[in-house]
Amino acid sequence: MTDSMPVTGLQNEKGQPRRITQRRRTKIVIFRVCNMTKRELIDSIARERLVERLVTNVCRRHHRAIPDLVQMVYEALLKYDGQKLMRIHDRGALNFFIVRVIGNLYFSQTSSYYRQIRKFSRMSDELRDE
Numbered sequence: 001m002t003d004s005m006p007v008t009g010l011q012n013e014k015g016q017p018r019r020i021t022q023r024r025r026t027k028i029v030i031f032r033v034c035n036m037t038k039r040e041l042i043d044s045i046a047r048e049r050l051v052e053r054l055v056t057n058v059c060r061r062h063h064r065a066i067p068d069l070v071q072m073v074y075e076a077l078l079k080y081d082g083q084k085l086m087r088i089h090d091r092g093a094l095n096f097f098i099v100r101v102i103g104n105l106y107f108s109q110t111s112s113y114y115r116q117i118r119k120f121s122r123m124s125d126e127l128r129d130e
């Protein structure tokens with residue numbers, strides 16, 4: 001594969017097809033293996049540190065509770081149904097699914113992450129300010 005792709009219908013001054021280069025966005029690709037299990041998929045996600053990068057992109061703030069959020073995302077992935085997770089992976093929507101899980105955990109005030117970690121850290125920050 002090359003970084004440039006031919007575009008039909010466009011010609012240069014000599015009448016030859018003109019090539020327009022397109023910059024491809026880099027993204028993490030988890031290789032699809034025919035007999036990959038849910039555990040192997042999650043192991044490959046962990047080796048690539050995909051969840052950590054997505055958490056820092058979604059949260060945009062670096063605070064001390066980010067590693068706890070990463071662990072809760074891995075826990076949610078391990079608890080999720082294996083067949084559904086593999087179907088999501090086969091469709092190529094795994095990154096979007098993980099981002100959705102992160103958003104639900106981080107922004108929802110009824111999530112386990114908010115109740116166990118974020119709410120406590122907010123209260124402890126208020127006590128330090130007083």
